[in-house]
Amino acid sequence: MSKQVYEHIEESLYHEKLENGLTVFLLPRPEMSKTYAIFSTNYGSMDRTFVPIGQQDKITVPDGIAHFLEHKLFEKEDRDVFADFGKQGASANAYTSFTKTAYLFSSTTNVEDNVKTLLNFVQDPYFSENSVEKEKGIIGQEIKMYDDQPDWQSFMGTLKSLFKETPVNIDIAGTVESIAEITKDDLYTCYHTFYHPENMTFFIAGNFEPDNMLALIRENQASKEFSKLEEIKRDFPNEPSAVAKSENKIVMPVSVSKCTIGIKESTKELEPQEFIKRDLLQDIILTYYFSKSGQFYEELYQENIIDASFYFETNLEKNFGYSIIGGNTDNPELFTKKIIELLLSTKTQQLTEDDFERMKKKKIGQVLRSMNSLENIASKYIHYHHVGIDYFELIPEIQKLTVQDANGFLSGWIAEERLAVCKIVPE
Incomplete structure (x- = not known):
């Protein structure tokens, strides 16, 4: 573990890249009662065309699949992960952007248990055909809700005017039609391509002891097996400098x-x-x-x-x-x-x-x-x-x-x- 001191802002940051490729940052703030952790993958709604790990040819997945995958990771075969965090006194959430997906929690108690829960649920996907079909209805309602929000339509309407080819002009959640095409196999393909520790970052800040916290994370990751990550081949279209429409x-x-x-x-x-x-x-x-x-x-x-x-x-x-x-x-x-x-x-x-x-x-x-x-x-x-x-x-x-x-x-x-x-x- 390396330590870097930033004297101009009076901060000390600890950093280590684990054997499985996961990059870990620890920012101890012992004066604070709260601890906040975020587990992020370098994968967002723009990553729709890519070569799946273990394959040779590129594919294009349905729009909205990164956001759909974020939702589904919280649901396991026997429980909902939000309940696990709730029992441990933590507030959990997640978000998908154009370029990344992140899972997070904040808590004042049971920090180590919550760190384990965060790492474990993100690294243990469970998708079934029935649960995928059920989620389509839930996310479909979310999409319709955003369709009725003037602020969101203004934002996306501007991006659609600016960009002709870059997938930032596509709504992060996709459309009702595009998510209807998502299958369980699509989710596993995206997960195994983009959710490798080598493509992920874990950042924790707050009230904890850095040596003990890193030991916990090392032990947690060492108990899991990951194959060596091949290079992720993403395909982005060429974007003209002029806007799509004025x-x-x-x-x-x-x-x-x-x-x-x-x-x-x-x-x-x-x-x-x-x-x-x-x-x-x-x-x-x-x-x-x-x-x-x-x-x-x-x-x-x-x-x-x-x-x-x-x-x-x-x-x-x-x-x-x-x-x-x-x-x-x-x-x-x-x-x-x-x-x-x-x-x-x-x-x-x-x-x-x-x-x-x-x-x-x-x-x-x-x-x-x-x-x-x-x-x-x-x-x-x-x-x-x-x-x-x-x-x-x-x-x-x-x-x-x-x-x-x-x-x-x-x-x-x-x-x-x-x-x-x-x-x-x-x-």
């Missing part, structure tokens, strides 16, 4: 229109240094222009173009990236015009040294505040680990950025062919 209008039973402007940030795989630089600058620049303390937000608010629902978000993954700016508006045409005018104007703008230093300090403050949350640390650390970046080195990376970096980013950030608009309008 505008997407969706009619729904809403009282107020919603409007989002999407920016197609990245369409290719980035190296770690290029990734972290772009990741930070996307967020810093968006915050500069669109935060509620900014001049542009105040102008739109005073003109009654936006309300308190206005938001922006940015996401960069290894193979794609996007930013979204949106909210409720009574005038989606004017909202769109104002946002796009500002975005296009950034190409010729130059930030001053003082402006950029303030922006960097604000970003550092946000990162430090987020590190008060065990949940945030664990999920962010795994996110950055998958792309070869140490999350605890984020602040030095921010400090290294220069105003020349920011202005260089601005000069090539926005192009009309990489902008898309999604409008949710009343029936």
Whole structure:
């Protein structure tokens, strides 16, 4: 077990890669009463075309299967795993994103028992034809629920406008039609391909003793047999730089229109240094222009173009990236015009040294505040680990950025062919 001390944030992180390939991170916080653990696999809804382990030819599985698999792992032949965690005083959950699936718990008692439960249930799949058919009805209802949510339809409508080929334009849960095609054998194929310890990460943070915790995890993993993992061959389509369509209008039973402007940030795989630089600058620049303390937000608010629902978000993954700016508006045409005018104007703008230093300090403050949350640390650390970046080195990376970096980013950030608009309008 190796130990790394991060003096600038006063943290000590323990790390080991076990013999079976599982990467383990331990962040002891003895001053806290809660412990939080997350067991994550580098497998998400985008991984729909791949070569199954032990085979030669690639296959394409039904949309929504990663999310379906997440649901099914909690159900065993004789019990529901949520009940196991409940008896041990833990709150458990799971989530599937475009790029990963994660299983987690938090508790103040029985931490070691809950760690064993987390490791054991994820590594012990049980799927039957009857339970798979039953789950289709449950997830089908979940899909229909999201179909009726304007916020989710706005989000997915924007991604479908931005991306033509990349499977980020497909709903994580799939469709009622696609999940109807899922079989027990499909689930086992995906599980055995992507749920090998070599493709997984375990992160635990909170009140525990690191030597004892790692000994428990080692013993647990040594009691199980895993064949050596072959290289996972995933197939992603080539994505054009331009958006799939510049505008997407969706009619729904809403009282107020919603409007989002999407920016197609990245369409290719980035190296770690290029990734972290772009990741930070996307967020810093968006915050500069669109935060509620900014001049542009105040102008739109005073003109009654936006309300308190206005938001922006940015996401960069290894193979794609996007930013979204949106909210409720009574005038989606004017909202769109104002946002796009500002975005296009950034190409010729130059930030001053003082402006950029303030922006960097604000970003550092946000990162430090987020590190008060065990949940945030664990999920962010795994996110950055998958792309070869140490999350605890984020602040030095921010400090290294220069105003020349920011202005260089601005000069090539926005192009009309990489902008898309999604409008949710009343029936």
